Amino acid sequence: MRIVIATEAQFHRTEDGRVLAPDSALGYAAWVHYLGVFDQILIAARVTRRSAQGAAGLPVEGPGVRVLPLPAYQGIGGYLRRRGALSAAVRQAVAEHRGTAADTTAFLALVPGLVGTALTRELNRQGLPFGLEVVGDVAEVLADRRIVSAAAGRMLARQCQQARAVSYVTRTVLQGRYPARADVPTVSCPRVRLEEEDFVAGSRPAPDGWGAVGARHPHPARTVRLLTIGSQERTYKGHDVLVDAVALMRSEGLRPEVTIVGDGRHHDEIVRRAAAHGLGDTVRFVRRLGSRPEVRAALDATDVFVLPSRTEGLPRVLVEAAARALPAVASAVGGVVEILPPRDLVPPDQPRRLAESLTDLIASPDRYAAASERNLATAREYSLDRLRPIRLSFHRTLREITVSADGSDATGRHSHAPAGSLAGPGR
Template sequence: MKLLVALEAHFYRTPDGRVWNDSVSDASFWQRYLNVFEEVLVVARVKQVETNDPKWKLSSGDNVEFWCLPDYQGPWQYLKQRRALQDEVKKAVKTCDAIMLRVPGAIGTLVWNVVKKTNKPYACEVVGDPWDSLAPGTVKSIARPLARVMTTWNLKRQCEQADGVSYVTEKTLQRRYPNRAAFYTHYSSIELHDIAYADSPRTEAPQGEVRIFNAGSMATLYKAQDVQIQALHKLRELGVNAKLVLAGDGVCRAQFEEVAASLEVSDNVEFLGLLPGAEAVRQELDRSDLFILPSRTEGLPRAVIEAMARGLPCVGTNVGGIPELLESDDLVPVEDAAALAERIAVMLQDAKLYTERSEQNWQKAKDYHANLLSERRTTFYTRLRRLAEQRTR
């Protein structure tokens, strides 16, 4: 049985036929599907390049094939290439027995529009919320308001009509995007193995200069690095000796650097760029005293769970699945740098609170161990396979 997986990530293909990416996991990511299906066909945008960047991860592997769609950027390029995209998607769907849509996204919607006219079963893995991710202030585009309405409407329909639905949150996304599916569940895309966990939580509050860490894409304003820098400025005004360390890269990085310069905190903000792998991320987490994620929108953030597994206290915003991870006192309003700075200061200055949150987060992260989530995912994929087998008889 062959499973088609449609997703929004951009990939890169070198002349030797290998496919790379700078966002999703490496080739091992597809193993979750290959545990149930013999073959996986990835339908995504793929750019042809001469050489791979050393920081990219190899995405292609055994029994994994890529159906390369044009690598368009943004809504206007999408509209120009929509007919070509539709033609390619139709061809891809014909070759597969079952379909998995990692939604929201334009690629998932293209595939959905084809699949719903066939008898082939499809399931959704809902990994985000377009109503929040396209809210005012998140994307600078005149097409944003329309895209927000249309993408939200599409996701609701996709979930309503799907044979199976899985959500990355336990409750949050389910409320906005209910399903009528024959089978549904929830699990995170994250896979934490034993190596991801610190041996024990932290037993002492930090002393001296405090290292505040964030890891997140700078391709958009979603992760609110600008708000983090503003909060750092306010912390230093409060007399907190803090340094903000930002991992990640993207087109918005220059904008964030300008914010730091305008607030005269450039010397206290370190831009690390893209980190080369999971071990490098763990090393940065272990060097840090606090993790923050004041996102404007979220699904269930992998970065927070990884930080919790290292025993780091965390502060985030009350959006998406973050409230399912953190205590309510550790949540602040979106866009509120003053509230973020205040909560950080409280966390750092209260040694008892600091160690309590370290223990709570470390324990909570164990709910996301690979062994626990793998069983749930495999059951979900198996239901989809059985349905495909029934319909092909």
């Protein structure tokens, strides 16, 4: 059996036919785990054309994994202009791959997202069952547009009520906001893949010389190193907030070194913001880290990880930082509140609160050491060995639901009898 997966990710196809993911988390390794249950993975995603010389990223396609290219667009305006073409492409993909009793296709939508919504709309139209992976909160994503946010939230809630199986990246946060029907199997399974090599052996103490003269005026013996990693295609990751917070820290006499890893439409804008604050000697920009070893090396070379996001599902990079026993300060959004304690959380879009929390962490060696130990223990809860059986159980349930869907009712709609419960946290 094959599975068609709709994702909001955008890939690049080069002149020589390769399909590349700009984010290392979306390369081939991110999709092969579905092959534990399904024979072929078909990824329905937007694809743009890039020259082989100018393209960078990790290959997406490989044995058992192929991309179904959809029309590319950027933002809501681009979507509205290409909505008809997107719907037609999704309709064609379903028609070509829906399969027969002897050659069945399962369907899975990663939501929220316009591509996932296009797929679920078409599947509902045809009365075909589907599963969902709920990877974020659309209400947070669109918080600055209240009417649109409310409508999108209702759409996601409706999708969760229509799905035949639902996987959430959080333990309770997204489940509470967008519940599935009571008779539908659900799991809590973050899109995180932490293998043993991703963990350090033990926690880290505060760097030598860290301490304070007064509660708000730390004077570390060496420069404090901060790191954040995230896409700059949109402003969700709050890199502008971190730049503003660092400017405030400098005004208080603390001069951290900051590395911001990310690329996308807003990259140049964030660079200009740092320059306007006079942070050219303080903030270093790295467009991408091409491999997991490079990510681990960057985490090991820093003192504090910062995630000033405006919205999150369950941030993979924060769990990866925790696996390196790295203390962190992050916005209290989405599943972040399930990873960090309240003391290490700040409201989104508040650079002064972020600067204060970072300063207080640097001023307290005991708090730093405790955060390192706690984060490493938390990361162990997301190890591949613990998540693999939950993930496989969800995939098997989705497969069973698809196979049994031939028994539709008189209206042609498939019945909603539960396909069995799934073991795992969150249900």
